[in-house]
Amino acid sequence: xxxxxxxxxxxxxxxxxxxxxxxxxxxxxxxxxxxxxxxxxxxxxxxxxxxxxxxxxxxxxxxxxxxxxxxxxxxxxxxxxxxxxxxxxxxxxxxxxxxxxxxxxxxxxxxxxxxxxxxxxxxxxxxxxxxxxxxxxxxxxxxxxxxxxxxxxxxxxxxxxxxxxxxxxxxxxxxxxxxxxxxxxxxxxxxxxxxxxxxxxxxxxxxxxxxxxxxxxxxxxxxxxxxxxxxxxxxxxxxxxxxxxxxxxxxxxxxxxxxxxxxxxxxxxxxxxxxxxxxxxxxxxxxxxxxxxxxxxxxxxxxxxxxxxxxxxxxxxxxxxx
Amino acid sequence: xxxxxxxxxxxxxxxxxxxxxxxxxxxxxxxxxxxxxxxxxxxxxxxxxxxxxxxxxxxxxxxxxxxxxxxxxxxxxxxxxxxxxxxxxxxxxxxxxxxxxxxxxxxxxxxxxxxxxxxxxxxxxxxxxxxxxxxxxxxxxxxxxxxxxxxxxxxxxxxxxxxxxxxxxxxxxxxxxxxxxxxxxxxxxxxxxxxxxxxxxxxxxxxxxxxxxxxxxxxxxxxxxxxxxxxxxxxxxxxxxxxxxxxxxxxxxxxxxxx
Numbered sequence: 001x002x003x004x005x006x007x008x009x010x011x012x013x014x015x016x017x018x019x020x021x022x023x024x025x026x027x028x029x030x031x032x033x034x035x036x037x038x039x040x041x042x043x044x045x046x047x048x049x050x051x052x053x054x055x056x057x058x059x060x061x062x063x064x065x066x067x068x069x070x071x072x073x074x075x076x077x078x079x080x081x082x083x084x085x086x087x088x089x090x091x092x093x094x095x096x097x098x099x100x101x102x103x104x105x106x107x108x109x110x111x112x113x114x115x116x117x118x119x120x121x122x123x124x125x126x127x128x129x130x131x132x133x134x135x136x137x138x139x140x141x142x143x144x145x146x147x148x149x150x151x152x153x154x155x156x157x158x159x160x161x162x163x164x165x166x167x168x169x170x171x172x173x174x175x176x177x178x179x180x181x182x183x184x185x186x187x188x189x190x191x192x193x194x195x196x197x198x199x200x201x202x203x204x205x206x207x208x209x210x211x212x213x214x215x216x217x218x219x220x221x222x223x224x225x226x227x228x229x230x231x232x233x234x235x236x237x238x239x240x241x242x243x244x245x246x247x248x249x250x251x252x253x254x255x256x257x258x259x260x261x262x263x264x265x266x267x268x269x270x271x272x273x274x275x276x277x278x279x280x281x282x283x284x285x286x287x288x289x290x291x292x293x294x295x296x297x298x299x300x301x302x303x304x305x306x307x308x309x310x311x312x313x314x315x316x317x318x319x320x321x322x
Numbered sequence: 323x324x325x326x327x328x329x330x331x332x333x334x335x336x337x338x339x340x341x342x343x344x345x346x347x348x349x350x351x352x353x354x355x356x357x358x359x360x361x362x363x364x365x366x367x368x369x370x371x372x373x374x375x376x377x378x379x380x381x382x383x384x385x386x387x388x389x390x391x392x393x394x395x396x397x398x399x400x401x402x403x404x405x406x407x408x409x410x411x412x413x414x415x416x417x418x419x420x421x422x423x424x425x426x427x428x429x430x431x432x433x434x435x436x437x438x439x440x441x442x443x444x445x446x447x448x449x450x451x452x453x454x455x456x457x458x459x460x461x462x463x464x465x466x467x468x469x470x471x472x473x474x475x476x477x478x479x480x481x482x483x484x485x486x487x488x489x490x491x492x493x494x495x496x497x498x499x500x501x502x503x504x505x506x507x508x509x510x511x512x513x514x515x516x517x518x519x520x521x522x523x524x525x526x527x528x529x530x531x532x533x534x535x536x537x538x539x540x541x542x543x544x545x546x547x548x549x550x551x552x553x554x555x556x557x558x559x560x561x562x563x564x565x566x567x568x569x570x571x572x573x574x575x576x577x578x579x580x581x
Contacts, residue, residue: 190425198438
């Protein structure tokens with residue numbers, strides 16, 4: 001509307017200007033072609049990636065759907081495929097994840113906070129920064145070897161839930177550190193200065209503000225790290241997790257004082273991906289069905305964890321605008 | 323002319339400041355802040371007025387490599403707040419600051435105002451309630467905020483947010499309040515509110531304000547300092563600065579020939 005008004009009110013433009021306008025429009029059209037091209041390529045790449053995942057998932061579900069019942073979750077592994085279940089595997093995974101969480105979160109958050117808020121910025125902290133980033137790229141089997149040497153042989157922790165939890169904790173530590181630092185960096189300087197300006201100490205600024213405004217991002221990093229740890233197989237095999245377990249670790253909570261015990265930490269265990277790997281390596285096709293069902297469950301749990309991460313970040317960020 | 327009997331709240335003496343990397347941002351600045359008066363700092367961008375203001379609450383200490391030389395002495399206790407032995411936190415407990423852009427915490431209105439008191443270890447609910455109310459009244463925000471104290475501060479308008487920041491700075495009963503271009507992000511009505519507020523606040527405390535807006539300096543301040551390239555060019559009562567400045571440079575800046 002504006003443009004039609006403009007043309008009626010302004011005197012007719014000289015012919016040369018109109019000709020130029022035509023050229024300008026043609027040029028804009030040419031340039032806009034790039035927009036379309038790129039969004040097409042991007043969409044194609046996205047579809048391809050999603051389709052692959054979808055195919056994989058559908059395939060697993062199709063193969064394993066017969067085992068989607070409660071029995072599959074409440075039975076121990078068995079020689080008879082149709083009665084074999086995931087009980088020891090999912091309990092093992094849950095307990096290992098608990099240790100992983102308890103190891104990775106305090107250490108990762110403390111390290112990230114220290115690097116970002118307290119450490120002097122010099123060549124040494126640069127060196128540490130580069131190394132932390134590099135650690136995230138170290139193949140997980142290397143962590144397994146480290147854990148075998150350190151936790152199993154030197155510290156004599158055995159092939160236990162504790163060893164597995166510590167190993168996976170170390171594995172996701174860089175993820176937690178990096179996500180902690182990034183969330184902290186997202187807090188504007190103005191907010192820190194506001195807190196310092198009323199007389200807060202560094203720790204008050206960290207505790208009352210930095211941690212409170214960044215925990216959404218930290219939590220996201222933790223959950224994504226945990227989702228990765230859940231699927232890790234190589235380091236767990238390296239430290240010698242058992243593959244056929246027909247018992248549960250001692251329960252962490254008891255009915256006699258002091259109501260918690262730590263025996264479960266030194267218990268043998270198996271985890272979901274190892275159980276899957278074990279079934280997959282059997283010649284009997286019936287076990288492959290179990291493996292497919294396990295695979296589908298791992299994917300669903302992983303997606304749920306990532307979904308939770310996204311939801312939490314959204315929910316926490318909603319109250320923070322900068 | 324400034325009456326020699328006017329009581330002084332604080333004064334900088336031969337203050338030099340060097341940013342990390344050696345930029346000599348303040349050159350031997352000596353000037354007083356008179357008690358219960360508003361002193362305005364004017365000058366072109368980069369002249370060091372914000373740098374000078376931020377010396378008063380040791381904000382520069384937050385970043386490594388910055389260096390002060392000279393003194394800022396507070397009266398009546400004659401403390402040199404730039405001295406090594408004086409903790410910047412102690413200084414910030416006595417001198418509060420309002421920033422250029424409203425910077426409320428992503429917390430409730432109540433918690434924003436109460437934060438300075440919480441930092442001082444005050445947790446008594448009654449005491450906090452009273453102080454919050456008093457500060458919000460002092461910042462002319464009480465009527466708008468009293469029914470929504472638990473609302474997020476971000477839900478306030480820009481002008482209200484800036485008054486909230488003033489309430490936050492006011493709640494701790496500071497002796498001096500620093501304003502770093504407090505209205506540059508606000509519309510004219512909100513600006514007028516803040517200016518009126520500053521005139522009321524000076525009954526209770528001493529104000530140092532940096533402003534880009536010369537009309538603002540003329541409207542609100544009692545004394546005006548013109549700075550240029552890190553030096554204090556001229557300092558006098560506002561009326562004199564704006565009507566009969568003694569230096570040609572000041573006159574050029576004020577009349578818009580320069581800057």
